[in-house]
Amino acid sequence: MTNATAEMPQRLMLDQAKIDAAASQDLSDGAVTPGYGPWRDDIVKLLNDALATELVCVLRYKRHYFTASGEASPAIADEFLVHANEESAHADKIAERIVQLGGDPDFNPQTLLERSHADYNEAKDLQAMVRANLVAERIAIESYRQMISLIGDKDPTTRRMLEEILTDEEEHADELKDWLGH
Known part of the structure; x- marks a missing residue:
């Protein structure tokens, strides 16, 4: 046997016995199999804090939409x-x-x-609104980056969802940056 043969990696194969065991345990848990391990509660906590952040952001953006005034306000308010x-x-x-x-x-x-990572804001000045929203988006970006890192391969479905949301938050920050100084 040559060295090259001895170093041949094992084939990638699923363990059907583990799959069957995981699938038949605690059916009332739905999609949550034992593979989620001890992380599920921590992930739910992270997600509930992210939920609070998103809800506060909705309220802040809505307030700014309805109260924005000034020459540039219609376009920015629409955003x-x-x-x-x-x-x-x-x-x-x-x-x-x-x-x-x-x-x-x-x-x-x-x-x-x-529970929110970002603050609510009642600014009256349009540029202060843009700045407050940009700061909040940057907070969301860093929060989602940390959550994605913490979750890693513990919950790939949640990680992918957070990565998609992170992409949106980065787009929001870029758009708001463009409104600074208008």
Whole structure:
């Protein structure tokens, strides 16, 4: 036997016995198999905090949409509304994933700000609104980057969802950056 043959990697093969065992345990858990291990509760907590952040962002963007004034305000306000609707869609995806993981999405308005990574903002000046939203998007970007890193391969479905949301948040930040100084 040559050295090249001895170093031949094993074939990639699934363990059918483990698949069958995982599939038949705790059927009431739906998509959540034992492979999620001890991380499920932590992931649900991370997602509930992200849900709070998205909901606070919806409220901030909506307020800014309705209160923006000035020469440049119609175009910027329209962008605020687009962002509010996209943040709402993010919140829906996150809440749906929490339920898939067997958790309860936390929409409690009394604790939204405590759990949110970003702040609410009542600025009246259009540029202050743009800045506040840009800061919030940058907070969301860093929060999602950290969540993606923490989750890694522990929950690939959640990781992919967060990566998609991160892409949107980066686009929002770029758009807001372009509005600075208008």
